[in-house]
Amino acid sequence: MAHAPTLPYWKGFDVGIEMQRCVDCAQAVFPPRSMCPHCHSDAFAPATASRGVIEETTLQTGSPPILFGSIRTDLGPIVVAEIVGEGGAPGTEITLVSTNKRQTGGLIAVVPQPSIKE
Numbered sequence: 001m002a003h004a005p006t007l008p009y010w011k012g013f014d015v016g017i018e019m020q021r022c023v024d025c026a027q028a029v030f031p032p033r034s035m036c037p038h039c040h041s042d043a044f045a046p047a048t049a050s051r052g053v054i055e056e057t058t059l060q061t062g063s064p065p066i067l068f069g070s071i072r073t074d075l076g077p078i079v080v081a082e083i084v085g086e087g088g089a090p091g092t093e094i095t096l097v098s099t100n101k102r103q104t105g106g107l108i109a110v111v112p113q114p115s116i117k118e
């Protein structure tokens with residue numbers, strides 16, 4: 001899946017979520033770890049996931065209702081996110097943002113950025 005990492009439209013909206021890419025096996029890792037779960041290396045380079053595809057969703061009822069989704073990111077790992085904007089059906093491509101909830105007119109997935117756990 002190839003996408004432009006950012007479009008001018010999104011500039012300033014904190015597009016992308018920070019992940020790690022293992023230097024030894026090249027797998028992307030999220031949430032951040034001190035050791036690669038694939039090869040046990042501790043050498044990581046930063047990597048940014050900008051886009052994803054919604055795999056499944058759950059609607060939390062309430063006022064207002066909140067739509068959560070499992071999203072397969074363009075780097076591979078699946079993240080759980082709050083889906084903001086019109087649409088959001090499984091199979092939909094979506095832009096990933098870290099914590100910025102400003103409505104931009106587009107469909108976004110808000111992924112909390114976890115800290116590294118030892």
Ligand SMILES: [Zn+2]
Nearest residue numbers: 022025036039
């Ligand atoms: Zn690795």
